[in-house]
Amino acid sequence: MPILNKDMTLCISLSARPSNNGTRFHNHLYEQLGLNWIYKAFAPTDLGQAIAGVRGLGIRGCAISMPYKEEVIELVDVMDPSAKAIDSVNTIVNDAGRLTAYNTDYTAIEQLLKRNDVPNDYSVLLKGSGGMAKATAAALRDAGFRDVTVIARNEASGRSLADLYGFRWQAQLDGDGDGPAPEVSGARGADMIINVTPIGMAGGKAGSKAGGAEANGLSFAQPVIDAAKVVFDVVALPAETPLIAAGRAAGKTVITGAEVATIQALEQFVLYTGIRPTDAQVRAAEEFMRAQ
Numbered sequence: 054m055p056i057l058n059k060d061m062t063l064c065i066s067l068s069a070r071p072s073n074n075g076t077r078f079h080n081h082l083y084e085q086l087g088l089n090w091i092y093k094a095f096a097p098t099d100l101g102q103a104i105a106g107v108r109g110l111g112i113r114g115c116a117i118s119m120p121y122k123e124e125v126i127e128l129v130d131v132m133d134p135s136a137k138a139i140d141s142v143n144t145i146v147n148d149a150g151r152l153t154a155y156n157t158d159y160t161a162i163e164q165l166l167k168r169n170d171v172p173n174d175y176s177v178l179l180k181g182s183g184g185m186a187k188a189t190a191a192a193l194r195d196a197g198f199r200d201v202t203v204i205a206r207n208e209a210s211g212r213s214l215a216d217l218y219g220f221r222w223q224a225q226l227d228g229d230g231d232g233p234a235p236e237v238s239g240a241r242g243a244d245m246i247i248n249v250t251p252i253g254m255a256g257g258k259a260g261s262k263a264g265g266a267e268a269n270g271l272s273f274a275q276p277v278i279d280a281a282k283v284v285f286d287v288v289a290l291p292a293e294t295p296l297i298a299a300g301r302a303a304g305k306t307v308i309t310g311a312e313v314a315t316i317q318a319l320e321q322f323v324l325y326t327g328i329r330p331t332d333a334q335v336r337a338a339e340e341f342m343r344a345q
Contacts, residue, residue, distance in 0.1 A: 055089050057091070058089070060089060061089050061090060061091050062088075062089065062090045062091075062113050063090075063091055063092075063093070063110070063111075063112050063113065064079060064090065064091075064092045064093075064112065064113050064114035064115070064116075064325055065092065065093050065094065065095055065107070065112055065114075065115050065116070066092075066093075066094045066095065066115065066116035066117075066118060067095055067096075067097050067100070067103055067115060067116070067117055067118065067121055067125075068094065068095075068096060068116075068117075068118035068119065068121070069096060069118070069119060069120055069121075070096070070118075070119075070251075070254060070255075070290075071094035071095065071096050071118075072094070072255075072289065072290040073094070073342075074289055074290060074311070074314050074318070074342050075092065075094060075116055075314070075318055075321075076092050076093065076094050077338075077341055077342040078314075078315070078318045078322075078338050078339065078341070078342040079092035079318065079321075079322060079338075080092050081337065081338040081341040081342070082322055082330055082334060082335075082338045085330070085334050085337065085338070086326075086328060086330065086334070088326065088328075090113075090326070097121075100121055100124055100125060100128070101128060104125065104128040104129070104145075104152070107145065107147055107152065108147065108150050108152060111147065111150075112147055113146070113147055113325055114144070114145065114146055114147065114321065114324065114325035115144070115145040115147070116143060116144060116145075116318075116321055117142050117143050117144065117145065118143070119183060119184070119185065119251065120183065120184075121184075122141045122142050122143055122183065122184025122185065122187075123140060123141055123142075123183070123184045125142050125145070125154070126140065126142055126154065128152075129142065129145060129152040129153065129154040130151050130152045130153065131151065131152070131153040131154065132153075132154050133153055133154060133155045133156075135155050135156045135157070135159060135160075136154045136155050136156040138191065139156060139159065139187045139188055139191045140187065141156055141158070141184035141185070141187045141188055142154040142155070142156060142184070143155070143156050143157055143158050143184070143185075143188075143317060143321075144156065144157055144317075144320075144321045144324060146324050146325060155321075155324060156188055157316075157317040157318075157320035157321055157324075158184075158185055158188035158189075158313070158317050159188040159191055159192050160316060160317065160320050161312075161313045161314075161315075161316035161317040161320075162188060162189050162192035162193075162287075162313065163192045163195070163196065164316055165285075165308050165312055165313065165316070166192065166193075166196050167196075169283070169306060169308055171245060171283055171306075172244075173196050173197035173198045173199075174200075175198065175200070175243070175244035175245045175282065175283070176200040176201075176202075176243040176244045176245070177193060177198055177200065177201040177202070177243050177244070177245045177246075177247065178201075178202050178204055178226070178242070178243040178245070178246045178247065178273070178277070179193070179201055179202070179203050179204065179220075179247045179249060180203075180204040180205070180246070180247065180248050180249060180250055180272055180273065181203075181204075181205060181248065181249030181250040182203060182205035182207060182210040182211045182213075182214045183210070183249070185249045185287055186203070186205075186214060186249040187214060187217075189247060189249050189287065190203065190214055190217070190218045190220065191218065193218070194218040194219065194220075199219070200243075201215075201218070201220040201221070202215075202220065202221045202222070202223050202243070203215040203220055203221065203222050203223070204223050204224075204225060204226060205222065205224070206224055206225060208222070208224065211223075211224070226241065226273070226274065226277060241276075241277070241280075242276070242277045242280030242281065243277075243280070243281060244281060244282045244283065245281060245282065245283040245284075245285060246273050246277060246278065246281045246283070246284055246285065247285040247286075247287070248272035248273065248285070248286045248287065248288065248294075248296055249287050250272055251267060251288070252267055252270045252271070252272040252288075252296075253267075253268065253269075253270060253271070253272055253286060253288050253294035253295045253296050254267070254268060254288045254290060254294070255268050255290045255291050269295060270295065271295050271296055271299060272286070272295075272296050273296060275299065278296070278299050278300060278303055278305070279303055281300070281305055282305060282306060283305060283306045283307075283308065284296060284297065284299070284300030284303075284305045284306070284307050284308070285307070285308040286300075286307075286308075286309060286310050287310045287313050288310040289309075289310035289311050289313060289314040290310070292309060292310070292311040292343055293309075294309075294310065297309050297310075311342075311343060314342075315335070315339045315342070319335055
């Protein structure tokens with residue numbers, strides 16, 4: 054990596070729980086390609102001020118992670134169709150102070166479903182209702198999946214997401230362990246289960262739920278995992294979440310958040326730089342990212 058200098062182009066990420074995934078992936082590609090660029094992760098205390106900084110400081114690109122994918126919409130100038138179609142943003146590109154929002158999460162989910170040959174007649178349980186869940190639900194719908202149940206305790210956001218894509222909503226599954234569910238019909242299991250919540254994510258402030266029990270928790274009960282054929286966790290840190298570990302142990306096809314992170318980060322890299330690295334360069338960056 055070049056020594057820090059005044060001519061460097063800066064890209065950043067904004068997340069409540071920053072990881073080194075994007076930092077290592079992007080910086081490794083910058084080095085391979087000889088670019089005078091640098092990438093840094095931040096945990097903003099004020100999202101509005103952070104985006105104002107992107108605009109005012111001429112920061113070229115900004116990755117957006119949970120929980121800011123929807124909140125950031127009102128702070129940008131232009132919504133690319135990839136973000137506007139699902140009202141969710143994971144990428145901002147700054148062109149001389151004009152901020153355009155994109156969503157590369159959708160692309161990642163779409164590619165991974167194809168890469169793993171997941172039949173679209175599979176039943177699906179999708180747990181979560183935030184911005185990443187929107188991207189996942191849109192990719193499922195567009196891939197032809199119809200038997201999908203959104204699992205979300207927040208009835209307003211859960212029902213809204215399910216209705217938007219013609220799916221069902223359920224507050225919780227039997228055995229989730231947080232008290233009785235509201236009276237809704239729902240599945241006890243499915244062919245594919247997808248976690249799009251922070252459960253199983255490393256990080257969080259010391260003593261918080263996110264840094265303790267939630268980080269070590271299973272987003273689906275073991276009987277639901279056992280009944281599934283495909284176990285998919287969008288959580289990228291750690292690469293082997295409790296759900297993915299349980300899926301592997303049960304002999305299931307697993308799709309990891311680390312795979313999602315690689316694809317969406319690659320598409321972000323292309324948007325920021327206008328350069329598409331070779332497959333070999335991407336593999337090298339991915340290996341470097343995962344070796345942390």
